[in-house]
Amino acid sequence: MQIAVVGTGYVGLVVGACLAESGNDVTCCDIDAAKIARLNAGEIPIYEPGLEPLVERNLEQGRLHFTTEVDRGVAEAEVIFIAVGTPPGEDGSADLKHVLAVAGTIGRNMPATGPEKIVITKSTVPVGTAGKVREAILKHTNRTFHVCSNPEFLKEGAAVQDFMKPDRVVVGVDSEHARQRLGELYAPFVRTGNPVLFMDIASAEITKYAANAMLATRISFMNMVAGLCEAVGADVARVRQGIGTDDRIGQSFLFAGIGYGGSCFPKDVKALVHTLQAVGVDASILDGVEQVNEAQKKLLLERVTERFGEDLSDLTFGVWGLSFKPETDDMREAPALTVVRGLIERGARVRAHDPQARHEAEHYFADLLEDGSLQLCDGNYDCIEGADALLVLTEWQPYRHPDFERIKNRLSQPLIFDGRNLWDPEKMRGYGFHYVSIGRPAVAPLTVATAAAAGE
Numbered sequence: 039m040q041i042a043v044v045g046t047g048y049v050g051l052v053v054g055a056c057l058a059e060s061g062n063d064v065t066c067c068d069i070d071a072a073k074i075a076r077l078n079a080g081e082i083p084i085y086e087p088g089l090e091p092l093v094e095r096n097l098e099q100g101r102l103h104f105t106t107e108v109d110r111g112v113a114e115a116e117v118i119f120i121a122v123g124t125p126p127g128e129d130g131s132a133d134l135k136h137v138l139a140v141a142g143t144i145g146r147n148m149p150a151t152g153p154e155k156i157v158i159t160k161s162t163v164p165v166g167t168a169g170k171v172r173e174a175i176l177k178h179t180n181r182t183f184h185v186c187s188n189p190e191f192l193k194e195g196a197a198v199q200d201f202m203k204p205d206r207v208v209v210g211v212d213s214e215h216a217r218q219r220l221g222e223l224y225a226p227f228v229r230t231g232n233p234v235l236f237m238d239i240a241s242a243e244i245t246k247y248a249a250n251a252m253l254a255t256r257i258s259f260m261n262m263v264a265g266l267c268e269a270v271g272a273d274v275a276r277v278r279q280g281i282g283t284d285d286r287i288g289q290s291f292l293f294a295g296i297g298y299g300g301s302c303f304p305k306d307v308k309a310l311v312h313t314l315q316a317v318g319v320d321a322s323i324l325d326g327v328e329q330v331n332e333a334q335k336k337l338l339l340e341r342v343t344e345r346f347g348e349d350l351s352d353l354t355f356g357v358w359g360l361s362f363k364p365e366t367d368d369m370r371e372a373p374a375l376t377v378v379r380g381l382i383e384r385g386a387r388v389r390a391h392d393p394q395a396r397h398e399a400e401h402y403f404a405d406l407l408e409d410g411s412l413q414l415c416d417g418n419y420d421c422i423e424g425a426d427a428l429l430v431l432t433e434w435q436p437y438r439h440p441d442f443e444r445i446k447n448r449l450s451q452p453l454i455f456d457g458r459n460l461w462d463p464e465k466m467r468g469y470g471f472h473y474v475s476i477g478r479p480a481v482a483p484l485t486v487a488t489a490a491a492a493g494e
C-alpha cells in the first residue's frame with residue numbers, strides 16, 4: 039500500500055519503518071527540516087533499540103522515504119497515519135492543533151481521482167477527535183474518504199518489537215472499506231493469532247486512555263503501598279510478590295519507585311481527567327493517581343534534605359540515570375527533571391550520567407550546564423568521584439551490577455539514595471553503605487557494635 043505517516047517522532051518513525059518492512063511504500067513526513075535531513079543522511083534522531091537497521095534497510099531498498107513536503111506525501115498516499123504530538127494544553131486537555139493542522143493539509147491536497155483515502159489517527163487523541171478530523175478535511179473537499187482511530191500501544195525502549203508483534207491492534211472504524219484495508223495492512227503483524235480488534239471509533243479512542251490510565255494507576259497504587267511499608271517497616275518488594283502472583287492481579291507495573299514520567303502517562307492521565315470532567319463523570323481516582331505521582335517524584339529530595347537539611351550548598355551529588363525509563367533517551371516529564379533541579383535549587387552541585395540521554399539532558403538542563411551547577415559525565419563512576427551521595431533515578435541495565443567497592447571508594451561517604459530499588463538492602467548494608475530505597479527499610483552499614491547487637 040502507498041502510505042504516508044505524518045509526524046516522524048518516537049511513534050511515526052517506528053510505525054513508518056515497520057510498515058515499510060512489511061513491503062509497503064511509506065513516506066514519513068515532518069515539518070522539522072533538521073530531523074528529516076538527519077534521517078535522509080541515515081542518522082536516527084532518537085535512541086530506540088532495533089530501529090536503526092530497520093530504517094537503514096528500508097531506506098536502501100527504496101520502500102521508506104523522508105520528506106518535509108507533507109502536501110505531496112499525503113496527496114500521493116492511500117493510507118495516511120497522523121502521528122504528530124498531542125501535548126497537554128493549559129487546562130490539561132490534549133491540544134489538537136497539530137492533528138487538525140494535518141487534517142487541513144490532507145483536505146487541501148485531496149486529489150480529484152484515485153483510491154478513497156483512509157485517514158488514521160495514530161496520535162493519542164480524546165474521544166470525539168475523529169469527528170473533528172473529518173470536519174477539518176471536509177472543509178476542503180467533497181471526495182469520499184474514511185477516518186479511523188488506531189491508537190498506538192508501543193513502549194519506548196521496545197517499540198519495534200511491540201509494533202512488529204503487538205499484543206493486539208485496536209482499530210475504530212465506521213466503514214467496511216476501512217475495516218477491510220486495515221485488516222489487510224495489519225495481517226502480517228498478527229500471524230500468530232493476536233487479535234485485530236475492530237470496534238466503533240469512540241471506543242477505540244477511549245481504549246488508549248483507559249490503558250495508560252490503568253497502568254499509571256497501578257504504579258501510583260504501588261507507590262502508595264510503598265509509603266505504608268516505609269511507615270511501618272515493611273518491604274514493598276515482598277508485598278509486590280505477594281499480590282503479583284495472584285493471576286487476577288499479575289506482575290506488571292507493580293514496581294515502586296520515584297514515579298512515572300515520559301511523554302504519555304502524565305499527559306494522558308491529565309487529558310482523561312479533563313474529558314471525564316467535561317462529560318460530568320467523577321475523575322477522583324485519577325486525581326489521586328496524579329497526586330501520588332507528583333509527591334513520589336519529590337521523595338528522594340525529601341530523603342536527601344532529611345539527611346543533610348534544606349541547605350545543600352557545598353554538597354555534590356552523583357546521579358545515575360536521567361531518562362524517564364531505561365532503554366530510551368526520552369526525558370519528557372522524567373522524575374530526573376524534578377530531582378536534579380530540586381537539588382540545585384537548594385544549593386547543591388550535581389554530576390550526572392545517563393547511557394543514552396546526554397543530548398536530551400543538554401537541552402533540558404541548558405541553563406544548569408551553562409552556570410556550572412550541573413555537569414554531565416561520560417562514565418557512571420566519573421560522576422560520583424568525591425560526591426557526598428549517589429542518587430539512582432533510572433534503572434538502566436548497566437547500573438544493576440556495579441562494582442560496589444569502586445562506588446564506595448569514589449564517594450566521600452558511603453551513601454546511596456536509590457529511587458528504583460536496584461539493589462538488595464541487606465547486601466548493601468553488608469557492603470558498608472547507608473542505603474535508602476523506596477518502600478523498604480533504610481539500612482546503615484554494619485559496624486562492629488551493630489553486628490554484635492544483631493548477633494552477627
Ligand SMILES: NC(=O)c1ccc[n+]([C@@H]2O[C@H](COP(=O)([O-])OP(=O)(O)OC[C@H]3O[C@@H](n4cnc5c(N)ncnc54)[C@H](O)[C@@H]3O)[C@@H](O)[C@H]2O)c1
Nearest residue numbers: 045046047048049068069070121122123124136161162190
Ligand atoms: N512516545 C510514545 O511512546 C507514544 C506511544 C503511544 C502513543 N503516543 C502518541 O503518539 C503521538 C506522537 O508522539 P511522539 O512521542 O511520537 O511525539 P514526537 O514529539 O516525538 O513526534 C511528533 C512529530 O510530529 C511533528 N509534527 C508536528 N506537527 C506537524 C505537522 N503539522 N506536520 C508534520 N509533522 C508535524 C513534529 O515535528 C515531531 O517530529 C502523541 O499523541 C503520543 O501521545 C506516543
